[in-house]
Amino acid sequence: MISLIVPVKDPGDAINRLVDSADEQTLPAAAFELVLVDHGSDRPTLDRLEHLRRRRPNVTVAVLPAGSTVADAVNHGIDLAAGTFVLPVGQGELLFPAGLEKLTAFAAEHGCDLAVGRGVGPARPSIDQTLTTADAPRLAPHLRLAATSHPFVAYRREFLNQHGLRYRTGRALLDRTFHAECLAHTAAVGVFAGYPLARGHGLAEAYPIRDSESSRAQWWEDVQGALDRTADAGARAVFLAAEVAAAVVWLGLPADTRLRPMVQDAVRCEVAAELDPLLAPVPRLVADDLREGRWDEAARVLAGFTGLRAVAESSAAHWTDGALQVELTGRIETPASLDLRNLTYQRMFAETKIILGVRNRLTAPLHCVPTESFWSVDTEADRPGLRFTARARLDPDRIHHGGPLPGGTWQVACYVPGLSLDTAPVLPVPLAGTPTTILDHRLIAVVGGTDETLHFDVGGTTSSGLSGLRPEHTELIETPAGSRLTITLPDVRADRQTVLQGAIRFGRLSFPARLSGGPDGSRVECFASGLSGDYPISMTFGDGRPTPTGLTLRIEHAGAMIILPA
Incomplete structure (x- = not known):
């Protein structure tokens, strides 16, 4: 219970x-x-x-x-x-x-x-x-x-x-x-x-992340009180390592100089040292200063690093061997007080790993993949800053706990650890146009979300390369079996010959359809019939609602069929 x-x-x-x-x-x-x-x-x-x-x-x-x-x-x-x-x-x-x-x-x-x-x-x-x-x-x-x-x-x-x-x-x-x-x-x-x-x-x-000055002072009082209540030396060491070493850089250094030895002991201990890779770059630099007793320098670094902001600027993406290769460029805006000519700062940023991944923004965490990242000082901008480039291979069949992404829309995002003293930002990746592809008998599209950022559409839940078609993409042929409609999909590719089963809807009438994809392009085929009238054409090859194609089927009284723009 x-x-x-x-x-x-x-x-x-x-x-x-x-x-x-x-x-x-x-x-x-x-x-x-x-x-x-x-x-x-x-x-x-x-x-x-x-x-x-x-x-x-x-x-x-x-x-x-x-x-x-x-x-x-x-x-x-x-x-x-x-x-x-x-x-x-x-x-x-x-x-x-x-x-x-x-x-x-x-x-x-x-x-x-x-x-x-x-x-x-x-x-x-x-x-x-x-x-x-x-x-x-x-x-x-x-x-x-x-x-x-x-x-x-x-x-x-x-x-x-x-x-x-x-x-x-x-x-x-x-x-x-x-x-x-x-x-x-x-x-x-x-x-x-x-x-x-x-x-x-x-x-x-x-659950406030950043406290006021007065509440920070109260927090340090609480820390001291908790230490007084913890008699066991081993338990005190764990408390110090966990609470002080992890929190000092977010809450600010205590004004009470009597607490300084406690903080220095905490960041010197073995457990606290393990925190360094997770807290890069700002907390790691502060921890280094505190271990060496450079208290004033640690306070100066904290003040200088307040206000860092990460911005994702542009991206490029293309499909290769069943995975989306993504390259993101962005910028870290820094306060004027931070001298980026300092080689120590440059080294720390160079060691900071940016992480790319995908997430369902409502119900899922960021599913991370190995990412290459590169840093440089931005000398041309009006405001001091750093530029970064991140590259990763996003495989929709393996990125979700080692398996395929479930159907739906997944945002491609960038995680920049340790830049903010409040929380590490997760940045959406700007939209990069690339064709829909077919992987493992399902559609995987790269689409723009409501904020025009990069998303995977898994299973054809949105447009998925099936919309925005024109009459010249279609062909109607009379065969002994009936009127066969073929629709070419210029924005759908597959690494190898692949067939998907789905449906085409003419208005409310649904007919079985087959999508054949390959390196040279894709097409949809089905047989059409019905009474005279105009019928909007939509398609579905996944779990989503039928996608309007932008086309209309007109059946004349004599039985002739014509494809028109919707």
């Missing part, structure tokens, strides 16, 4: 959407519960919560006094929970139908004390992109904090109670200090990336 702990404060209709998505779970209602803990709402909200409780046996409602915090609400919910696992979620989230069932099964199978689920949404994807290419029943030490510093983490309730672990800060659902304390007591941390848990509509507000 899993208990969802939901801090509530004046949610409006959002709480109804959350509860409705819980009702649609594949996990039986008896196997999960919603613990709604109000911490300061008005009377209409309390009435709404009571109405939800009366209608559902797996809903518990608690009301805390005005002035209570999110942390108070989460901790009270954990105390009330009956589940083997507890999962704090925001009041504005929507759960995917199989999310709870799959996450709890994963956590139980692998004996996780902390099981990290994947959240998706307009604010940002959860779980670092480097962690989401496959499930991970046990994360390496240097990855645990990166994984747990995201919204959706299920905790084994017995583990929390055994060690007296509870939320420490009251600002939001993302309590980094609580996570770090958990990591000091367990290595049983797993990531379930195979299916999204929730669609986060309020991620930016509920």
Whole structure:
């Protein structure tokens, strides 16, 4: 059983959407519960919560006094929970139908004390992109904090109670200090990336990434307090390595000089050193300075690197041996205070690996592929910056966990790790025109999304080279078997002779059709018949809706057939 702990404060209709998505779970209602803990709402909200409780046996409602915090609400919910696992979620989230069932099964199978689920949404994807290419029943030490510093983490309730672990800060659902304390007591941390848990509509507000100056000071206080409560030397070392070494470069160096030895010890330790490749280039440079005691230099680097921005400018793409070869060029805009003539900076950027991959922007992480990347200083632009080029081979039959991409539209994207102090950007790749191709008996098109960026259309779900045709692309021949229509597809290619079975629709009438593709071009053939009239022609050779071709079949009263523009 899993208990969802939901801090509530004046949610409006959002709480109804959350509860409705819980009702649609594949996990039986008896196997999960919603613990709604109000911490300061008005009377209409309390009435709404009571109405939800009366209608559902797996809903518990608690009301805390005005002035209570999110942390108070989460901790009270954990105390009330009956589940083997507890999962704090925001009041504005929507759960995917199989999310709870799959996450709890994963956590139980692998004996996780902390099981990290994947959240998706307009604010940002959860779980670092480097962690989401496959499930991970046990994360390496240097990855645990990166994984747990995201919204959706299920905790084994017995583990929390055994060690007296509870939320420490009251600002939001993302309590980094609580996570770090958990990591000091367990290595049983797993990531379930195979299916999204929730669609986060309020991620930016509920889980802030960059804190204010005052909250940073509070965070450092929390760190010191957690250290005071952690007596075991080994646990203290893990806490320091995970929390301080990973977070110092995002939260800023502590103003309290008494904390400086603690930070330097943290970045010198073996576990912290493993973080370097994941945090390139800015955090790695800061860690180098701190290890050598160059505190002022580390602070200067942090200030200079604030405001880096990556921009994807242009791309080229072509099919080769069943894969799309993509080359992306872009630019990193840097502040004027950053002297790019510094050879150390240039070396660090040169070592930074840009990653290309594909993603379903709603429900999937970035599926990464090996990528070559090259850097150079941009000396011609008005604003200081760096130019980069990234090249990769995207094979639709192998890129999705080693297998083929499922049908649908997949965005080609570029991941630039470690450039921002807030989050690593995932950049859409600008559209590059290239023909539709046929791979493994299905259509794979390169199309532009609504934002004119590069997408794979797998299985003919959009235009896929079947639209924008003209009458001169067609031929009608009378044969003993009937009127045979042949349509040439100039934008569809195949590496070898391939045949797809599909359908052509004349208006509402559907006729079997065959698409024959090869290196020299492709064509569609079918037999046409019907009563007199004009019939728009559409085609389908996949899971998508029929694609309008831009053509019309006219059948005259005498039976003659003519192909016209739509």
